[in-house]
């Protein structure tokens with residue numbers, strides 16, 4: 008163990024991630040269940056709560072992905088409305104945080120602020136908002152504002168969105184709710200009034216939801232560009248990161264924590280949570296074999312072509328999945344061949360060059376290359392080995408915890424909770440009982456102070 | 468009431484999901500025995516009377532607690548009502564013609580998002596329809612469609628929607644997306660606002676069309692899970708909607724698979740010709756507000772005429788009359804309770820509580836008489852608006868519904884697995900995109 012005895016262990020933060028639209032879920036296995044029925048969400052959330060997870064997490068994508076103008080049909084397709092599912096989950100869980108990935112580009116701050124704080128009230132202080140900033144015109148075609156934002160503008164809009172949302176949350180002080188039946192005073196004069204004028208939004212009026220149980224619901228962020236890192240370091244309580252390999256994870260951890268300090272924040276109040284998956288086995292060999300099988304199942308030949316089409320931005324269906332990587336260059340100026348992906352490959356030629364070098368060095372086929380590129384980040388081994396690896400990762404400051412998903416919906420997390428969680432608890436790295444009542448409490452995050460009356464402009 | 472302040476229902480709906488009859492696929496052929504009038508309950512804040520929150524039994528501090536809404540909905544379900552509606556507005560709650568910008572400290576000023584309240588309540592109930600008000604003037608049709616489709620999934624076929632067009636410039640300021648002039652009661656009644664009103668309702672109709680198209684954008688059997696070809700969906704069964712209107716466009720398809728009911732139940736509250744036409748064109752159920760038997764008859768005729776004008780085919784619009792009730796309860800006459808409420812609300816002397824619906828202060832028998840009379844006129848049912856919560860809802864469940872049942876005017880059991888089934892609407896609703 009890497010931590011010297013005597014030092015209290017860092018407590019591992021755990022989020023449970025139910026795969027939405029993705030190629031990771033092995034939907035063709037007989038034990039794989041519905042992706043949309045409420046029982047699926049209920050099972051996963053209850054399992055996470057049994058394992059004393061901090062929160063349940065849903066991703067978002069506001070348009071069905073398309074390839075060359077046609078909906079993908081090989082992967083899991085279709086997902087519910089996030090807020091609605093989470094509000095229903097609040098009825099069947101007691102402690103679990105409920106984290107909604109909601110785009111700052113395709114939502115209006117007033118409505119967003121109201122939905123999130125409603126969820127916070129309805130769950131007794133368990134709401135979190137994962138702010139994402141995907142921005143493409145393809146998705147924009149589903150919305151009133153239509154169109155899209157320039158890539159460089161999306162964090163400007165996101166930052167101003169958060170500013171407005173926070174001022175709405177702060178438009179009520181706890182003591183504004185007077186409720187004096189005899190005197191007939193429901194609320195203080197001015198409670199809920201707000202006004203904001205900025206480059207993106209010119210809004211004002213009255214906000215009808217009193218102060219959230221958490222003061223401010225928890226803010227998460229997912230994004231990795233320098234602009235995204237600054238945005239997260241300045242604004243968020245936690246980051247959902249894609250960095251699952253220890254070295255890159257630790258570098259990222261140090262980078263964003265330093266940025267947080269640069270914004271005058273306690274770096275401890277910004278939690279870094281990479282996405283992670285796991286495969287367990289009774290023996291090391293069994294686990295490795297199974298993990299290999301899972302990855303091969305996830306990336307069929309057809310899926311491999313499509314995944315690489317995201318990078319090449321052109322039709323690769325003619326290339327043999329078991330043959331070499333395409334010898335053509337990526338299409339840089341063509342319209343998106345694959346539309347609706349949340350993650351975009353900004354530097355296509357560099358990515359292609361990297362993949363070619365790797366494929367050549369390892370003798371990988373097109374499909375093997377896709378497997379390596381798109382299915383990493385797993386913790387594989389016996390429960391003891393996985394528990395050790397997860398714990399060491401956190402104790403050595405690779406992260407503050409993980410957002411964990413499984414290749415099997417909805418029962419995939421059961422194994423983790425039954426076999427790995429007790430080992431983490433034995434090590435003293437994971438709570439055995441919930442200690443706080445709100446998600447903020449459980450995450451060890453302070454409640455933000457309410458902006459004073461001076462900072463919250465009054466509309467009257 | 469329990470110590471945590473929640474209301475307890477006479478029957479415990481906690482259940483093992485495995486033996487839940489509501490889990491049966493909603494689409495299908497529900498047996499429809501002799502049908503009784505629709506009985507709905509409209510929930511709003513501490514009750515519909517502006518002074519409701521000051522009543523001894525009211526719990527205004529609990530309006531943002533899940534337990535409050537769970538308790539009320541379970542109580543309504545114990546009374547075997549067909550559906551509950553959850554009131555909402557885009558801004559703060561205000562009375563029908565109160566100034567939405569006024570800084571009033573004597574009224575309930577808080578309200579949670581109704582769609583989320585319905586979602587929170589869904590797993591704690593199993594039969595009653597859940598119908599949140601969702602505003603269409605400032606929201607995104609795409610978000611509205613997937614939210615209500617998802618409510619239908621989480622409630623297993625019990626979702627509905629009360630469409631609300633926003634009349635208020637004050638509400639438009641909340642998003643700042645566009646300027647809309649304020650419409651006052653005077654503008655409205657004098658006809659000065661006719662063009663504005665027509666425009667907002669035209670937009671509302673367009674939103675409903677878009678939402679309905681998005682609900683259809685996945686055919687029922689789009690998910691095929693064909694292991695041999697590794698195709699999860701049949702992409703020929705997932706469709707763009709390509710809706711173009713003067714106010715918005717939506718490409719589609721929805722990201723959410725088709726809801727269990729296919730088309731969740733669409734309702735609207737309407738007081739005049741333009742909204743009657745919206746309902747006739749777009750809704751399954753319209754809530755109207757007759758003041759007496761004479762207006763009840765004329766409104767019904769107007770609604771039927773609106774249906775003809777817009778060329779409605781298929782299922783006739785279900786017409787449901789709203790009735791605000793202040794009931795004889797806790798040993799006090801309804802009239803006496805109403806007088807106390809009015810005095811507390813500080814209404815101009817003698818004017819009493821004037822709201823858009825008829826106010827009935829009286830006994831269970833009085834309510835049953837009205838239901839009987841209006842049903843005889845051809846109404847499909849009644850939506851009762853409790854003046855005070857929980858008092859008038861408790862009286863509804865313990866006195867009014869039994870009285871209605873005694874007269875054969877309310878259901879004796881939940882006999883369908885979906886809201887459409889409860890309302891005797893067709894439960895087999897093919898997607899418009901399905902090729903037969």
Ligand SMILES: Cc1cc2nc3c(=O)[nH]c(=O)nc-3n(C[C@H](O)[C@H](O)[C@H](O)COP(=O)(O)O)c2cc1C
Nearest residue numbers: 066067139140141229230231232235247248249349
């Ligand atoms: C781990 C991770 C998860 C993400 N999940 C989502 C998501 O669920 N929905 C979405 O629209 N975007 C998602 N994104 C995309 C980000 O919001 C953002 O648009 C993208 O990372 C590009 O921003 P960047 O340039 O700052 O990295 C995710 C990004 C990361 C790194």
